[in-house]
Amino acid sequence: MKINKKFWIPFSLAIVFYAVVQFLLSSGTLNPYYENTLFLICINLIFAVSLHLIIGITGQFSIGHAGFIAVGAYVSAVLTMKMHLPFLLAIAAGGIAAAIAGILIGVPSFRLKGDYLAIATLGFGEIIRIILLNIDYVGGAAGMNVSRLTNWTVLFFSVLITIIVINNFTKSTHGRACIALREDEIAADAMGINTTYYKVIAFVIGSFFAGVGGALYAHNFYIIQPQVFGFLKSFDILIFVVLGGLGSLSGTVISTVLLTIVSIYLQDYPETRMILYSIVLILTMIFRPQGLMGTKEWTDLFKKYGKMGGNQNGKQTVA
């Protein structure tokens, strides 16, 4: 059986975790402070893992992720608040709308490299924000009030699905195609990989989940405003992915959890937080550019201790 211990053990642990938290929440024993932290961690995880696919795996330096999040947030909010449609439908719609934005941005961007792609995506993110600022139907600058519909069940399974989908994609020939294109686009083309197609796919999947995250975000904080979805938000998520290690899903997860906790701890001192982040970012790039985990996954650490036996894939990051 190919779906082996590597999948079922973490999966079962996750389900147990879900059940425990669900119990604590329904019985009212979980402190709202911890509940908020947990929810924020989960939302940030969806943002970061979706960006990881675009930047970390496929090497497309996209720093306008907040734009996709905004699309998901606003579309879902309009569906629930203005059209009174069910929450789950709104989440799906948010994801799909963001995915469409992903295609619109991905297709013209495919011929841009490195710095230029970064600036173009930043520009797109800003255009989306400015457009939202000018639409009165969604409240313009004042924003839009959104009921709190995000609950633990929806949130948990959204995160789980995001991670599983992106992990499954990565550990397949398709993920390999993306990594190859990240490593050397010309060589990837020369080996028969349709690099344009995979760049767009990465954008679509990444933006879809960003939109889902945006929908969950919108229905968690009572109000959404365009200024929240500016490049500062894009940079926040970028920092999660970069510090965790560009190309490592586990690294992204770990750094997102840690940094979200730090940011909540420092939420009364936003300048201190940003100064700290920026210094850590600069030092990391100078002294340890591969971030926390480079391109390795947590399972690679276990290889050394022979815990997950019988696996011929050794140090590979892709099965």
Added chain:
Amino acid sequence: MELIQQLINGISLGSIYALIALGYTMVYGIIKLINFAHGDVFMVGAFTGFYLITVFHLPFVLALVLTMLITALLGVVIERVAYKPLRNATRIAALITAIGVSLLIEYTTIYLRGAQPAAYPDDIIPNKTIAISGLTISSQSIVILAVSVTLMIILELFIHKTKTGKAMRAVSVDADAARLMGINVDRTISVTFAIGSALAGAAGVAFGIYYIKIEPLMGIIPGLKAFIAAVLGGIGIIPGAMVGGMLLGIVEALVSAAGFSLWRDAAAFLILILILLFKPSGLFGKNIREKV
């Protein structure tokens, strides 16, 4: 007439963009880095000028020169501390570091003096308006244009007539060859940053005088727009940055004049997308292919 009035506004704005764009284009030309922190140097220039004028009561010209020296120093410090160690790193690592420096400057400024805006006194340049056939041109506009044009002319002379200028051109074409010719590449890069940052500082003071209100995050959007202007003219090409800056300022003013002022910022990004789609090398640029 309203149109021409806006055009004049556009030229003033455009010269500010041009001054900032020059810094971007020179740095990109020489080390292929988009200096994300450049917009924040512009902001530091605005605040430095502000404090020199209001707290130290320095006259305009002295404050301007001193600001330019201070921002030049800031530029060199940033380069030596944050960018030099990454000269051989991937472009993405350098770009991320630049983002880090940008955030650091912004939030340190907020930490030190708060996020609230400050207001330049509106009488630094005696408030006269000149009326020509129905148009009113403020003395501010004239001074800004004069200062910008003067600085750009000085820059052009420097680049083409001095040894250091020649070195800058050499290093941007081929750093290794330049080194073999005996050019001190490190020093040349530092000088490039110094000059670019000084111009950004001047732009900051000009902005303060023209628009009065300054705040710690003011550098982000003009910074991005100035970068777009540099790309429009052809990144790495100095006359391109000047033309690009002017064009962008004029386009923005015209968009405002047409009644779409809320969309002003979007206009710049749209121009960026169009350039990158149709002529990524910019108006004056040449296509450079990657060697396979």
Added chain:
Amino acid sequence: MANKPLLEMKQVGVQFGGLKAVSNINLEIYENELVGLIGPNGAGKTTIFNLLTGVYPPTEGEIRLQGESIVKLPPYKITQKGISRTFQNIRLFKELTVLDNVKAAYHSLAKHSILSSVFRLPSHFSGEKEIEEKAVSFLKIFNLDSKKDELAKNLPYGQQRRLEIARALAANPKLLLLDEPAAGMNPKETQELMELIRFIQREFHLSILLIEHDMPLVMGICQRIIVLDHGQKIAEGSPEEVRNDKRVIEAYLGEEVVS
């Protein structure tokens, strides 16, 4: 030798700005041929490779693979049609393992879709298994299977070159383009490479076009040699003929000819 050529280039030229990198190129390669492409640096050899693999289109002329024009095709499609290559400066996927580098070349032959991988359907597992088996057996042929889990960037130079050839072959080409495969190799390694290339040609029944500066290698294994200088073809023929061609000696080989 078949009557119809596998590959034809007719009047091919490419111009970059004012510079004509290559012009008036007419050549044919037949099935199962081992052809050498030689000439001074800057003669346009790699440019020909780039034209053949679609890195840029020719500004004039026609290129046909098995009778079909390939000039308007994107590089990945040309590879799928049957032309594969190695690069002058090795372009391995550095952060991928040796095995994954080869697996990447099988990607275009994979039949399982993205959805199948995301939902871990049976077709994903069978598809991945097939790729794994093919890639491992391929590495065995090249004696690289013991290093299959090593990151490509950690291999010694000679093995990196071999891996690049293995990867190019995994893409199942009819025509294999090798760009200076012996660069940086000592005589013993070059000898091994010669045997490897001969072996590949026999075993996989394909045509090989080889750019090289190493004359013993070229003269030793090529059935036919094409000589380029300043973007134009100046000679073509058997190693014997080319060796004694006056223009070739003048432009490239020099008076002391390698025997």
